[in-house]
Amino acid sequence: MSTRHFLTLMDLSPKELGYLIQRAVELKTMLHTGQFHEPLRGKTLGMIFEKSSTRTRVSFEVAMTQFGGASVFLSPRDTQLGRGEPVEDSARVLSRMVDAVMIRTFDHDTVEQFAEYSRVPVINALTDEFHPCQLLADMQTYMEHRGAIRGRKVVWIGDGNNMCASYINAAEQFDFSLTVACPEGFDPPAPLMEEFAHRVTLERDPMKAVAGAHLVSTDVWASMGQEEEQAERARQFADYQVSPALMDRADPQAVFMHCLPAHRGEEISHDMLDDPRSVVWDQAENRLHAQKALLEFLLAGQS
Structure with missing residues (x-):
């Protein structure tokens, strides 16, 4: 059997993704x-962090511990990757x-x-282009609160x-429609918009975008590595703040x-995280459960 990787949501079938969400709920319960469940006893996860993190590191480490396995944290200071060793050699x-490698990096x-070049499963824990692990947690959270997301309207507000x-990717795999509200110059990648034009639409006006939405999501205006653009981005995104009024x-x-960390007073109003419609704390916790389901699937197969 060939090694399975999880680099984007497109690496698994819709049926497999559906299984992961159901399994994440079961593992959480x-x-x-x-109930002790240790399917990865004797297994070790290598964790390569070229970008820092709170939720990603803690959730993966705790996941391996709860599954009876172990994890090894590797920062750029701890590996030859940080000293110029070719990626293929490190792999x-x-x-x-x-037994598996989790990577959080830029490119x-x-x-x-x-x-x-890896013999074992590789998990994308975030790159500048995709963050599939977060979407597993988001889809689990929506299902827990509102049931199936199929056929629903989801709105993304902010940077593409x-x-x-x-x-x-999730709109295609989980069968929902997506509206992206962002200012000009911050659109999602054109190839993605073209490939999934049947799923996603662009709307400049956030007020129009959220009409009838079942899920509204956002992120910081300046991501890691874009700190020098913060002031200009704050000006460009001033009308794209998510608030209770929106x-x-x-x-x-x-x-x-919101995938967190959040900047109150910028992409969200100061009171948005405390609004009863906010499910961000369940969403953050579900990183643990969704990733446990993913690790179990890649290393031990379906339960």
């Missing part, structure tokens, strides 16, 4: 009811020592190249960044998500 060596080509790109234009049953 098992954890909260004190060949590390994949002989660990998406890095995870693709690593996967090409890696999160937006993964939402475009949410009032969505469907009465709409929920709000």
Whole structure:
């Protein structure tokens, strides 16, 4: 059987993704009811971080611990990758020592190249182009609160960044429509918009975009590595703040998500995270459960 990787949501079938969401809910229930489940005893996850993180590191480390396995944290200071070793060489060596590799980095080509030369599953824990693990948590959260997302209207407000790109993939894989509201010059990648034109539409006016929405999601205006653009981006995105008033234009049953960390007073109003329509804390917790389902699937198969 060939090694399976998870670099974007398109690496799994809609049926497999549906299984992961259901399994994540089951694993969450098992954890909260004190049921031990250690399918990865004796397994080790290598975690390569070229971008810092709170939720990603903690969720993957705790996931391996709860599954009876282990994890090894590797920063640029801890690996030869940080000293110029070719990605393919690092992949060949590390994949002989660990059972899976999780990479959080800048260039998406890095995870693709690593996967090409790896003997074990490679998981994209974020690149500048995609963030598929976050979407697993988002889809789980929506299902827990509102049921199936199929046929629903989802609205992305803000930069057409890696999160937006993964939402475009999710629209195809989970069968919903996506409206992207962003200022000119910050559109999602044109190839993605063209490939999934049957799923995604662009709307410059956020007030119009959220009309009838069942899920509204956003992200910071300046992502990691874009700090020097913060002031200019704040000016460009001033009309794209998500607030309770904006949410009032969505469907009465709409929920709000943010992948965190959030900048209150910028992409969200100061009171948005505390709004009853906000499910961001469940969303953050579900990174743990969704990634447990993913690790189990890649390393032990379907339960």
